[in-house]
Amino acid sequence: MRDVIILGSTGSIGVQALDVIAANPDRFRVVGLAAGSNRAAVAEQAAAFRVEHTAFGAEESAALVRDVRADVVLNGITGSVGLGPTLAALESGATLALANKESLIVGGELVTAAAAPGQIVPVDSEHSAIAQALRSGTPEEVRRLVLTASGGPFRGRSRDSLASVTPREALAHPTWDMGLVVTTNSSTLVNKGLEVIEAHLLFDVPYDRIDVTVHPQSIVHSMVEFVDGSTIAQASPPDMRLPISLGLDWPNRVAGVGAPLDWSTASQWTFEPLDEAAFPAVALAKRVGEAGGTYPAVFNAANEQAVLAFHEGRVGYLGILDTVERVVDSHDGGELTLEGVLEAERWARRAADSLLSASAG
Numbered sequence: 241m242r243d244v245i246i247l248g249s250t251g252s253i254g255v256q257a258l259d260v261i262a263a264n265p266d267r268f269r270v271v272g273l274a275a276g277s278n279r280a281a282v283a284e285q286a287a288a289f290r291v292e293h294t295a296f297g298a299e300e301s302a303a304l305v306r307d308v309r310a311d312v313v314l315n316g317i318t319g320s321v322g323l324g325p326t327l328a329a330l331e332s333g334a335t336l337a338l339a340n341k342e343s344l345i346v347g348g349e350l351v352t353a354a355a356a357p358g359q360i361v362p363v364d365s366e367h368s369a370i371a372q373a374l375r376s377g378t379p380e381e382v383r384r385l386v387l388t389a390s391g392g393p394f395r396g397r398s399r400d401s402l403a404s405v406t407p408r409e410a411l412a413h414p415t416w417d418m419g420l421v422v423t424t425n426s427s428t429l430v431n432k433g434l435e436v437i438e439a440h441l442l443f444d445v446p447y448d449r450i451d452v453t454v455h456p457q458s459i460v461h462s463m464v465e466f467v468d469g470s471t472i473a474q475a476s477p478p479d480m481r482l483p484i485s486l487g488l489d490w491p492n493r494v495a496g497v498g499a500p501l502d503w504s505t506a507s508q509w510t511f512e513p514l515d516e517a518a519f520p521a522v523a524l525a526k527r528v529g530e531a532g533g534t535y536p537a538v539f540n541a542a543n544e545q546a547v548l549a550f551h552e553g554r555v556g557y558l559g560i561l562d563t564v565e566r567v568v569d570s571h572d573g574g575e576l577t578l579e580g581v582l583e584a585e586r587w588a589r590r591a592a593d594s595l596l597s598a599s600a601g
């Protein structure tokens with residue numbers, strides 16, 4: 241029996257994790273639940289799963305993780321506010337099933353250095369796919385990682401044609417049903433940029449050996465190319481319950497957690513290069529990843545502010561990435577300490593907000 245704390249229990253990841261747990265009561269037990277502010281939903285979940293410990297907000301979430309013993313902490317919080325809970329989970333010695341990619345990206349080596357080998361199990365579908373593919377092969381045998389991207393709702397569009405897209409259009413993800421921020425980030429390809437940094441930090445592969453290919457069906461979740469020219473890809477229908485279940489009990493598989501692929505009907509899996517002119521986010525993310533230090537935190541914080549402004553009607557769609565790029569370009573770098581990261585984030589949010597209010601005015 242594995243005792244599980246779920247942070248972000250009311251969100252897309254959290255609710256799907258509870259589905260997995262409800263279907264496997266002999267295997268998992270929920271011992272803590274935390275969310276942002278949705279007290280009614282958490283109360284319902286706590287009653288359904290007989291959970292005594294609940295928390296609200298990032299500070300209380302981190303405190304819950306420190307106070308309640310668990311085998312695994314699933315961090316399904318959205319945004320870099322998940323950094324404190326991620327560090328608390330690592331300090332507690334529990335396995336960290338990590339969906340909250342932002343905490344790893346902004347904390348960088350602060351997070352990886354706090355983790356024991358194997359303590360972080362990726363839940364992000366691409367990174368779970370890579371972790372599964374890496375179960376065969378040694379690090380020296382890996383030539384490159386290839387992350388798949390759905391391409392989002394605007395695949396095939398030119399950059400100019402994106403100027404007038406609405407929040408509703410940006411939230412129409414072709415293959416996944418996810419929260420607002422990650423869905424918006426998928427549409428701009430910022431999600432894929434964040435995932436390239438995430439892959440570098442998790443698997444210690446240099447940026448020039450991490451590629452992105454556009455795969456609109458979201459069935460191949462990513463691939464590892466080995467030195468002998470062999471590529472191992474992980475494929476399954478797009479359903480986060482599979483990587484969530486692996487995060488909860490790595491490396492063991494949970495029978496029946498997802499439907500298998502249907503090989504009895506004709507289907508096509510396609511791959512195409514990313515249009516970097518229309519979607520410059522991946523190149524920008526590689527640049528900030530290479531720069532290191534506080535650059536990834538600045539990239540992410542500026543994006544969080546710009547995404548919020550877009551949904552509040554304060555900036556147009558192209559303004560999201562323009563803002564991020566301008567904030568990154570005006571950053572002077574900073575030391576990778578916890579205080580350095582938090583200060584860089586505060587600076588980036590202020591810088592982004594000032595650009596965003598200028599563009600609204």
Ligand SMILES: NC(=O)C1=CN([C@@H]2O[C@H](COP(=O)(O)OP(=O)(O)OC[C@H]3O[C@@H](n4cnc5c(N)ncnc54)[C@H](OP(=O)(O)O)[C@@H]3O)[C@@H](O)[C@H]2O)C=CC1
Nearest residue numbers: 248250251252253275276277278297298318339340418419
């Ligand atoms: N959804 C998916 O399929 C995938 C998601 N991810 C990643 O997983 C993470 C969660 O995404 P998703 O589930 O889609 O997001 P959602 O927006 O659906 O859920 C976010 C969760 O975080 C909670 N939360 C928000 N702010 C705070 C805070 N300040 N302190 C504590 N909890 C907070 C919310 O609580 P409340 O409801 O109270 O606001 C909610 O439970 C993101 O990092 C995303 O990139 C990665 C791969 C796939």
Ligand SMILES: CC(=O)[C@@H](O)[C@H](O)COP(=O)(O)O
Nearest residue numbers: 364365389390391392426431
């Ligand atoms: C399900 C998942 O892992 C998301 O992060 C996914 O990657 C979004 O899809 P795209 O960013 O490829 O559109």
Ligand SMILES: [Mn+2]
Nearest residue numbers: 364365366435
């Ligand atoms: Mn992903």
